[in-house]
Amino acid sequence: MATSTPAADGRTGRTTDPALRAPVARPGSRLLHRLVWLRLGLLLSAPLAWMLLIYVVALAALLITSLWSVDSLSSEIDRTWTLDNFRTLVENQVYRDVTVRTIGVALAVTVIDVAIALPIAFYMAKVASPRLRRMLVVAVLTPLWASYLVKVFAWRVVLSEGGPAEWSGLGSPGYGLTAVVITQAYIWLPYVILPVFAALERVPDSLLEAAGDLGANSGMVLRSVVLPLLVPGILAGGIFAFSLTMGDYITVNIVGGANQMLGNLVFVNAGAANNLPLAAAIAMIPIVVMVVLLAAIRRTGALENL
Amino acid sequence: MSLPTGADASTVATSGDAAATAAISLRGLRKQFGDVAAVDGVDLDIADGEFFSMLGPSGSGKTTVLRLIAGFETATAGTVWLGGTDVTRAAPFERDVHTVFQDYALFPHMSVLDNVAYGLRVRGIGRKDRRGRAEQALDTVRLGQLGGRRPHQLSGGQRQRVALARAIVLEPRVLLLDEPLGALDLKLREQMQVELKQLQRDLGITFVFVTHDQEEALTLSDRIAVFDAGRIQQLGTPREIYETPGSAYVAGFVGTTNLFDAATSQRLLGVRAEHAVRPERLRITPTSAEPTTADEIRLDAVVVETIYLGTGNRVHLRTDDGLELVALEQYTGSLDSAAHRGDAVTVRFARADVVPLAAAP
């Protein structure tokens, strides 16, 4: 059987422009190409060094500081190991109360924001025309630029006695935890809408159509198809609202009436009372809450949507 | 619509009666997207149990017609009848048709079984009952074992079958399939074609099948509608479409063809109108091997290229007066082609095999 040899009819003599044959890449490129670990090292070293040297070290130092105490008169840190700060946290009812209150407020804010963000994001991503969608995104993003403090003070005005809320006939809850929840929900809403919107944009229309085609009405489509697919986006937005609320101490000062939250305790002890060790110990509460939450959520893939 | 061919009869034969009895009837259906008339006046009756294909190039409106039938789009004008009921304004979930989407649209967060059971679930059928039926549907598409997997753990062909199972579990009278085989590779595609056809016949479901693969359409369908620019160009059985194309457009789109323009036809046939002849009707013989009969046309030509196809050879020819022809040499007992690159040959074909085309619309 003939092993076919393709015709070599003069083609082999083809000449090509030497400029095209010359090696193009510089030796550095060649080295980079060959050494994968070198490339990875170059990419990873700067960001990793930044995070480790600046952030991890700082957090570790904070943890260590929480095991120290402060000398009351000189206000100097006394570097002998002690669990006193944690004992204080455990023994005093007030820390438990504040922790529960803070988590409660953060949860309420998260739930409200998600509940509001879902239909809005849905309207933006799946109902509005592309042009309207773009305008809505701008409308949602713009309030981010009115300073946080100004917005909180505006809420103080809105909720004041005889203020716009009462004036409009809706009534005002007055200053207190409800006001904190409303204000914080307001402030972080855009940060929740955005990831939910992004997640919705990634859900192909055909899935919704398929569900309708199979006999599901709109409510069922939302419940059985849209919502499960949005979980990562919802979690991403939820983490944002939750953690930002949990760390806030300014809103509660302005509209929170006589209440205090964990952020206030950390702030007062670190910034004011100059008891950094106690502040560090209190800070461990939100750190533990967040780390547990993040670890639980990591598997859902939500962390990539922040 | 003014196609003079016999095949056209079925396009025009649309009475109120037909709408009442056909599985699907479309009347004066139009869909406008801004300036574009995606569907531009379609009248069509599809009979119960028919395997009906819509064939046409990209953008010709096939998907839009399907979406109008399924209820994902609202018609700009015209009506859609399903089993004798006007459903033009009904929501998708109110229509007794189901769609197999080109991208399958399987729910990624559900197992295969849950995907298949979805339609039963939204109908409020109990967990156990729907499980049983879903498993049975999966068996039908020979995926009985894979119910526990997630869609992303399946191959393209398997996904396609899940999409099918998800639709047939609801025992619809009509199934709409939008290029369901488009994403598969050739070998798998051929297998799936056979399975689809079998399924359709076994279940007795009306299939409305969208494809732009003419071979697929010819192989599978009871009838074919060839679309162009939002209109049906020709409607007929595969054979009618292939052998008596109503226009140059259809002749060119379905299968390979040798087209003769009016001038050439005048010269060869003495008729000043477009004609076409299929490559397999051309025979290649040594120059002037036989005398010409009155029934036969004979042209001297040179072989430009001979391409081995396995089942035969495709021979590209150029006649002495510059006409380009393609002939299909089929296996007829001998392995070797008579035509080698550069050979001078004679091409012959029966006058009867040359079909007249309507003037292009």
Next chain:
Amino acid sequence: MSLPTGADASTVATSGDAAATAAISLRGLRKQFGDVAAVDGVDLDIADGEFFSMLGPSGSGKTTVLRLIAGFETATAGTVWLGGTDVTRAAPFERDVHTVFQDYALFPHMSVLDNVAYGLRVRGIGRKDRRGRAEQALDTVRLGQLGGRRPHQLSGGQRQRVALARAIVLEPRVLLLDEPLGALDLKLREQMQVELKQLQRDLGITFVFVTHDQEEALTLSDRIAVFDAGRIQQLGTPREIYETPGSAYVAGFVGTTNLFDAATSQRLLGVRAEHAVRPERLRITPTSAEPTTADEIRLDAVVVETIYLGTGNRVHLRTDDGLELVALEQYTGSLDSAAHRGDAVTVRFARADVVPLAAAP
């Protein structure tokens, strides 16, 4: 590698000499991904100017071989020679081969012209010079006017030609094409096949072409390697592959075939070994229409299904002793198939048309 067929000779004929002169030589090439041996010992010489195709099912390692040649993957074992140089460890940008990707991988942020000029630009060729050459390359693929467009403004076929122009502007000696036609619809695909073949012949470039479409491979190639599970199952010209398949696997993969297992062969031919016969070699006649000759095998069968193909009919048959057969009725002057569903017929084929297969590896 121990295929006993003649075609196999070329697989084995790998001397150091061949490696020095061939456009591409692969020796003992292996690529392991975790547990999977994607390429499992491939030896291959591809001559200068050859149109070489790699054919095989999904996951058989075709792409991986191509990527090993291009340098996107590093071989686990074995060597890659290009034009006599060992490039096994060289970076892609150091290799004088270029790739046309299945998804074309055109740079979406550059105009068509800039895409084509890209390789010249990174070689430091001046703006004017590269513009000229890029335009020339675009002319070659008949896209001269579209240089200013962005890739997303092109149709699939046009994109494919841009990808081609982008590679050929660098005047490579070898072009690697990974299913370049896979994303096109059938009609366009047929057109592009012809263009590719012409271009390859005109430029005299070695093409290494990956496809899983057997028809495409048969049509275009000088030689074909049929892959399975990371190995070359058979290597040969289209005709060798089609007409003397080395194994049941190859026979089944390339074209449709009727396979006889050892027992059946024993019964029909008196030889206890696998055999195959192509559907177009089967003839269908009315029952016992003619007497049997010694050279012919004759089986009584029932027609299960007749499928109209345009150029002929595919007839599925079941013999009285349960053997399933496919016959291809080609156009031979008459339009109508002799075989109708349910007919009792006789199937005949020449003993010479039944080819023995090697035992499956």
Next chain:
Amino acid sequence: GCGSDEDKETDAVEELGEMEGQVSILAWPGYVEDGSNDPKVDWVTAFEKDTGCEVTSKVYGTSDEALNLAKTGDYDVIAASGDLSLRLIASDEAQEVNTDLVPNYENVFDFLKDSEWNTVDGVNYGVPHGYGANLLMYNEKNFDSAPTSWGAVFDTEELERNKGKVTAYDSPIYIADAALYLMKTQPDLGIENPYALDEEQLDAAVALLKEQRKYVGEYWSDYLKEIQAFETGDSVVGTTWQVIKNNIKNADVQVTLPTEGATAWNDTWMLSSQSENPNCAYAWMDYILTPKANAQATEYFGEAPNSPAACEETADPNHCETFHAGDEEYAEQLWFWRTPIKECLDGRTDVECTDYAQWTQAWTEIKG
């Protein structure tokens, strides 16, 4: 005394040298205005022109925050209220000030000189700025007759009718206000000085405040919040500063110095022990004591100036009268903020007093 250790003793500078060309100041908002917030409010530019010392300044919201900032050593001069000054001294953040090098010190009201909150063991650590009292503010409409006692915010009966509309200063130092009330109303507790509370006394004050907490609508620490709350009626009674009252347009809001007296603050300009620009720092301390500058700064902030001469310079001729500047009789009823420390400030040696850290902890618990 409350002591810096002997070995850490700081000696004041004997004479001044060259100006360094810059000085960094840490102060309450409104103390160091250079016109950047309001071009009409500017006394820094003149100083810079006179001395060539360029001023950078940072403001703080509470004394405690200031302590933290002072410790960074970034500041040459610090304006410290009485609850901060002793802590700065104790932690060696402040150094002795040689008042001879501050010519304008002469002008200062005598009763403000060498006060307990800036002079320790006879060593002076700073010069006074202005002062003010923590007064009782109320909305007439909510009272049958004008309240005259802190009972308005501590007596349960009184509190009951303004439930949810009571306000108080948001700082541990507010415990002293409760202690002052107890000092007058419950002599059995033996409180002699509201800043010197033993544990029992602190507990009593805390109990009183916890009771008050039930009626408090909100605590305040910045003007704006309290002004707004009294304007709108969200708050109707509580502690205040005179300046806040002055800014309230609502005519029903009145202010009084209750019969029990009141806590008060007097701020001291202190010199950082880490100062790198002592000459400019001295120059600043002298400058801010000039009648003109002191008048501008104290009037802008809303407190009493520190000298009769400054009272001559105020834009509002009634400013000193309104703020009772130089009114010694009035000043006698004031308990100026001091830092509570373990060593009782009232001279008791038989018990240990509660320190600021304990007050802080207690304040956290009071707010709950």
Next chain:
Amino acid sequence: MNLSRTARRMLAGLTFGVLALIYVPLLVVVANSVNPSQSMTWPLDGVTFEWWRRAADSVGARDALVTSLQVAAAATAIALLLGTLLALALQRYSFFGKHSVNLLVILPIALPGVVTGIALSNGFRTILGVDLSIWTIIIAHATFCIVTVSNNVQARLRRMGTSLEEASADLGAGVLTTFRLVTLPQMRSALLAGGMLAFALSFDEIIVTTFTAGNGANTLPIWILNNMFRPNQAPVVNVVAVVLIIFSTIPVWLAQRLSSDVEAVR
């Protein structure tokens, strides 16, 4: 999706209703910027442009704005650089500890600002021994902004796949040339989106800034905070906020347009 007309109407109503509510507090701010009362009370006492005049003269506000822009720009630049490097490493390579690194970059944004604030402030001063300054603000902000860039770029790289980069190498481009000519342009809209978010986060951050700002480093939020504690300044703050809202629509709109243009080209 195929929703009933009523459902569409309800969704639209809800969306526009909430959006309207979102703008109510902002209207209050606008109203108060012309309210003669200096304590932001309701209803308005009248109309005055005194505060606008004063704001126009406020060097402090202008300086703070400049500082904020500088801080946000620098923090964003650092975040863009580090976030991109990180995204490339995480998306294009597999290595030990990859998931921990991923979690690590999320922490600064997920932990409450007050925690991040005291940790960094303490870290800067006691461990690194650096004085707080504008640079410490920038570093702190960059730390919690890295993740917004990194996540956006990772998502883009994931969608982009490797074929464009391979095509570039195939055509002869070296590693860096490929990055410059192909990868970077492809990431443009992702960088824009991530950068915008980073900029916004930094520009409005107050808590972390409070703890990490050095003497003289006044960002706009800090200036606003301080001025809320000054007599007579609150209305000027409102003016500044109104101006911010008005001017912010320009970059927001531009970014929207730009990224969707890029998106269309993809």
